[in-house]
Amino acid sequence: MTFRQFAFNNVIRNKRLYIAYFLSSMFTVMVFFTFAIFAFHPAFSGGSINNNALFGMGVAGGIIYVFSFFFVLYSMSSFLQSRKKEFGLLIMLGASNRQIRLMVFLENIIIGFFATIGGILSGLVFSKAILLIAENVLIIDETLDFYFPILAIVVTFISFIILFFCISIFVSFILRTKKLVDLMKGDKQSKGEPKASIILSIFAALLLIGGYGTALYVEGAAVIYAMIPVIIVVTLGTYLLFTQLSVYIIRVLKNNKSIFWRKTNMLLFSDLSFRMKDNARTFFMVAIISTVAFSAIGTLYGVQSYLTKGVKEMNPYTMTYNPSLNDSKEVIEDDISRINAVFQDEKMETKMATMELNYFEVLEDNNVIIVRASDYNRFAVLINEEELQPGKTEAIVVEQSGAVVMVGEKASERLMRNSIQLESGDKLQPTRVLETDILPLISGYYVVHDEVYELLGPPVRSDFSAVWQAQDVRTEQVIEVGRKMNQLDDNLRYKSHVVDYTLFEINKGFGPILFIGLFIGIVFFVSAGSFLYFRLFSDLDEEKRKFRAIAKIGLTQKELNTVVNRQVALLFFSPIVIALVHGVVALTALSHLFDYDLTVESSLVLGSFALIQIIYFMIVRYFYVKQIRRMIF
Amino acid sequence: MLKLTKVSKVYEGKVAYRALTDISLEIETSEFVAIMGPSGSGKTTLLNIISTNDSPTTGEVEIDGANPHKLKKNKLAKFRRNELGFIFQDFNLLHTLNVEENIVLPLTLDGTGVREMKEKAQKIAENLGISSIMNKRTYEISGGQAQRVAIARAMIHEPRLLLADEPTGNLDSKASKDVMTMLESINKKEKTSLLMVTHDPQAASYSDRVVFIRDGKLHSEIHRGESRQAFFQKIIDMLSLMGGDGNDFSTVRV
Numbered sequence: 001m002t003f004r005q006f007a008f009n010n011v012i013r014n015k016r017l018y019i020a021y022f023l024s025s026m027f028t029v030m031v032f033f034t035f036a037i038f039a040f041h042p043a044f045s046g047g048s049i050n051n052n053a054l055f056g057m058g059v060a061g062g063i064i065y066v067f068s069f070f071f072v073l074y075s076m077s078s079f080l081q082s083r084k085k086e087f088g089l090l091i092m093l094g095a096s097n098r099q100i101r102l103m104v105f106l107e108n109i110i111i112g113f114f115a116t117i118g119g120i121l122s123g124l125v126f127s128k129a130i131l132l133i134a135e136n137v138l139i140i141d142e143t144l145d146f147y148f149p150i151l152a153i154v155v156t157f158i159s160f161i162i163l164f165f166c167i168s169i170f171v172s173f174i175l176r177t178k179k180l181v182d183l184m185k186g187d188k189q190s191k192g193e194p195k196a197s198i199i200l201s202i203f204a205a206l207l208l209i210g211g212y213g214t215a216l217y218v219e220g221a222a223v224i225y226a227m228i229p230v231i232i233v234v235t236l237g238t239y240l241l242f243t244q245l246s247v248y249i250i251r252v253l254k255n256n257k258s259i260f261w262r263k264t265n266m267l268l269f270s271d272l273s274f275r276m277k278d279n280a281r282t283f284f285m286v287a288i289i290s291t292v293a294f295s296a297i298g299t300l301y302g303v304q305s306y307l308t309k310g311v312k313e314m315n316p317y318t319m320t321y322n323p324s325l326n327d328s329k330e331v332i333e334d335d336i337s338r339i340n341a342v343f344q345d346e347k348m349e350t351k352m353a354t355m356e357l358n359y360f361e362v363l364e365d366n367n368v369i370i371v372r373a374s375d376y377n378r379f380a381v382l383i384n385e386e387e388l389q390p391g392k393t394e395a396i397v398v399e400q401s402g403a404v405v406m407v408g409e410k411a412s413e414r415l416m417r418n419s420i421q422l423e424s425g426d427k428l429q430p431t432r433v434l435e436t437d438i439l440p441l442i443s444g445y446y447v448v449h450d451e452v453y454e455l456l457g458p459p460v461r462s463d464f465s466a467v468w469q470a471q472d473v474r475t476e477q478v479i480e481v482g483r484k485m486n487q488l489d490d491n492l493r494y495k496s497h498v499v500d501y502t503l504f505e506i507n508k509g510f511g512p513i514l515f516i517g518l519f520i521g522i523v524f525f526v527s528a529g530s531f532l533y534f535r536l537f538s539d540l541d542e543e544k545r546k547f548r549a550i551a552k553i554g555l556t557q558k559e560l561n562t563v564v565n566r567q568v569a570l571l572f573f574s575p576i577v578i579a580l581v582h583g584v585v586a587l588t589a590l591s592h593l594f595d596y597d598l599t600v601e602s603s604l605v606l607g608s609f610a611l612i613q614i615i616y617f618m619i620v621r622y623f624y625v626k627q628i629r630r631m632i633f
Numbered sequence: 634m635l636k637l638t639k640v641s642k643v644y645e646g647k648v649a650y651r652a653l654t655d656i657s658l659e660i661e662t663s664e665f666v667a668i669m670g671p672s673g674s675g676k677t678t679l680l681n682i683i684s685t686n687d688s689p690t691t692g693e694v695e696i697d698g699a700n701p702h703k704l705k706k707n708k709l710a711k712f713r714r715n716e717l718g719f720i721f722q723d724f725n726l727l728h729t730l731n732v733e734e735n736i737v738l739p740l741t742l743d744g745t746g747v748r749e750m751k752e753k754a755q756k757i758a759e760n761l762g763i764s765s766i767m768n769k770r771t772y773e774i775s776g777g778q779a780q781r782v783a784i785a786r787a788m789i790h791e792p793r794l795l796l797a798d799e800p801t802g803n804l805d806s807k808a809s810k811d812v813m814t815m816l817e818s819i820n821k822k823e824k825t826s827l828l829m830v831t832h833d834p835q836a837a838s839y840s841d842r843v844v845f846i847r848d849g850k851l852h853s854e855i856h857r858g859e860s861r862q863a864f865f866q867k868i869i870d871m872l873s874l875m876g877g878d879g880n881d882f883s884t885v886r887v
Contacts, residue, residue, distance in 0.1 A: 257747045257751075258747050261734075261737065261741050261747050261750060262741070262744070262747075263741060263742060263743075263744050264742065266730070266734060266738065266741050267727075267729075270727075270729040270730050270734065271729050273729075274728075274729040546727055546729070549725040549726075549727060550727070550738070550742075551710070552684075552686065552713075552719055552721075552725065553713065553714060553719060553738065553739055553742075553786075554709075554710045554711060554712070554713035554714030554715075554717075554739070554742070555710055555714075555742065556706070556707040556710040556711065557706060557707060557710075558707060559710075559742065
């Protein structure tokens with residue numbers, strides 16, 4: 001048996017030991033490969049997707065690659081940790097340092113090679129699914145057919161062979177061989193708790209409070225400036241939270257004998273403090289990675305809903321028409337009949353309403369629109385909104401409900417302060433503010449009684465607006481109308497506006513970004529899960545031995561379940577809860593930036609992540625308990 | 634106290650292996666019995682069956698008139714925790730816990746009050762001479778100390794039957810002597826029945842009675858008379874008899 005044969009057989013005949021590391025490597029390759037299949041799809045090189053999206057995909061691929069590197073490195077080092085004793089034995093039998101390094105290097109190359117091939121193969125299996133999902137998320141004209149992704153295979157293969165080669169070299173050099181004795185009983189000695197000081201613990205709390213406070217306090221454009229400092233402060237705070245505060249809390253709990261010495265608590269806490277150093281690092285990483293995933297997906301989803309919902313709210317009608325300033329009556333009538341013709345072509349029943357928009361001079365302002373109540377009500381009926389019946393002595397201020405005000409006072413505040421001068425010398429006082437979307441006018445307007453309207457005198461200038469509301473039609477039909485209107489080559493395409501078509505265009509442009517964001521977010525989230533899995537299973541043998549020892553003294557299944565349950569739950573949920581809190585704060589800050597309520601979106605995103613985590617917890621716990629129980633009972 | 638009737642154990646497998654054949658054995662309350670025999674004779678299998686870690690293929694085990702093998706799993710765990718004490722060759726201490734915590738573990742699992750646990754641990758530690766290392770971690774203490782901690786853990790809940798599997802197997806002669814003296818005095822003072830499996834004739838000579846088994850069958854047993862020294866000699870003789878080929882020495886010559 002040559003040394004090479006030894007290293008090879010060591011892997012092949014020890015499958016079970018290597019399987020976790022192998023699977024996680026394979027998973028990484030698979031993720032990269034599926035992404036490559038998507039990114040290199042011939043439909044994209046054809047050119048329906050713009051260059052920005054392609055560039056975005058390139059960057060995303062790079063991020064996944066760099067992340068894969070660190071992920072594999074982490075899996076590798078935690079895998080080597082669990083093999084200390086084996087190395088100790090080899091050294092004892094006379095293996096030199098160089099030989100051990102060579103062995104680790106060869107093993108890594110073998111595993112890396114098979115993981116790359118396995119990842120590509122399993123990626124091929126899933127590729128049709130991923131293309132189907134992409135096709136539905138992205139709104140593109142072509143269908144993403146299955147193809148044999150030669151380019152993706154080549155790129156993935158070369159990238160990962162290089163990656164595993166680098167990691168193999170890297171790891172075999174950082175593999176420090178300690179004293180033999182330490183290696184042999186390496187698993188018995190605690191790596192020690194990180195030193196916890198009260199000052200640093202308080203500092204951690206202060207950092208988090210400060211970061212959160214700032215993130216929640218700032219509004220509008222200031223959010224962007226506050227973002228980087230807040231991220232740094234919160235990251236640091238999270239690190240200290242796990243390395244200081246948690247150690248401190250556990251120590252306090254341990255010193256309180258009436259808690260620590262209560263039934264299974266003793267097993268739980270002693271275990272926690274024994275592995276505190278490893279745990280703290282894992283918790284920190286998982287919390288940060290999950291936060292990135294939550295925030296990225298939450299942001300993309302939030303922005304998309306902001307764009308679409310905002311547009312939809314501000315334009316409640318199927319179609320609106322606003323002529324240019326100097327269009328004559330004939331041009332307007334011609335335009336309207338052409339629009340009606342388009343609707344008829346599509347066999348859509350529509351109701352139309354038109355209105356003269358007249359600007360009047362009021363006290364401080366000379367360009368305020370005042371609307372007749374009957375005009376307003378005609379529009380309101382179209383979209384089933386409440387009609388208004390203002391009294392003869394009042395004016396009602398109406399502003400858009402979704403109106404975005406970045407700076408300055410709201411339109412309604414200004415309008416409420418003013419009063420309207422009538423020809424008779426009387427003044428009309430605005431009585432109340434109403435938020436509707438009947439007229440798409442950002443600056444707000446007054447609604448007055450028809451009779452009062454006649455007393456206003458001549459308008460400063462006049463405008464025209466026409467709206468159409470379709471009855472019982474499918475969105476596709478409306479989009480088709482919008483496409484036809486957009487293909488007109490005269491000015492009418494700029495004067496008319498079909499909201500569903502605009503939304504369709506927004507979604508089409510946003511689709512790739514959303515898909516890439518979702519993809520990366522999910523990759524991050526799943527790897528966070530794998531980190532936890534590694535943490536748990538790298539100590540599995542140790543745990544088995546421990547529980548077997550306790551079982552000999554007498555441990556009921558229920559007690560075993562309690563201990564393991566809490567242990568796994570703590571591992572799974574403490575970083576995720578922190579990440580969820582981070583995510584909530586980040587998304588709240590985002591909603592402050594847009595001044596747009598993201599409660600529904602963020603609870604949807606964070607809620608589904610929490611749900612996935614709970615399911616993941618159930619599955620892992622089931623297998624973990626099963627493994628341990630098989631060893632004992 | 635403990636009664637075994639015709640206990641047999643067959644390990645199923647491709648080649649079935651008969652580890653124990655019709656072992657019948659009785660141990661009185663507060664008796665100290667050692668089981669000896671060559672490697673592979675079934676000593677540990679027998680102990681595992683008594684300690685309920687393993688179940689017999691046929692035959693009955695009775696501890697105080699009840700058969701623990703008929704208990705449900707959870708009841709069995711409680712039974713072990715309350716009625717039995719274990720001492721292992723490799724100590725089986727939990728290295729995530731310190732010495733004191735290891736000692737009180739059986740009581741903790743049972744939900745005893747903290748003060749009571751502390752008192753009991755302190756008392757037993759003083760008896761065993763380990764009160765000075767109560768706050769040490771398990772990798773900081775020597776083998777002899779570790780075994781005394783294990784004894785403390787096995788004794789803290791005052792079990793009726795103490796089972797020891799090669800308690801001196803990992804210890805030097807001085808530590809062995811200390812541990813055996815301690816076990817003997819526990820047996821005499823607390824009236825705890827003690828069953829010990831051992832290779833070591835020195836350790837076995839502390840018992841009241843030594844049972845020899847070979848090839849899974851009871852071979853013979855000898856009782857201790859007045860002097861431990863003479864008993865030790867008898868054990869040595871018996872071992873050399875068992876170890877030898879039947880016709881090397883005539884039994885008459887002993």
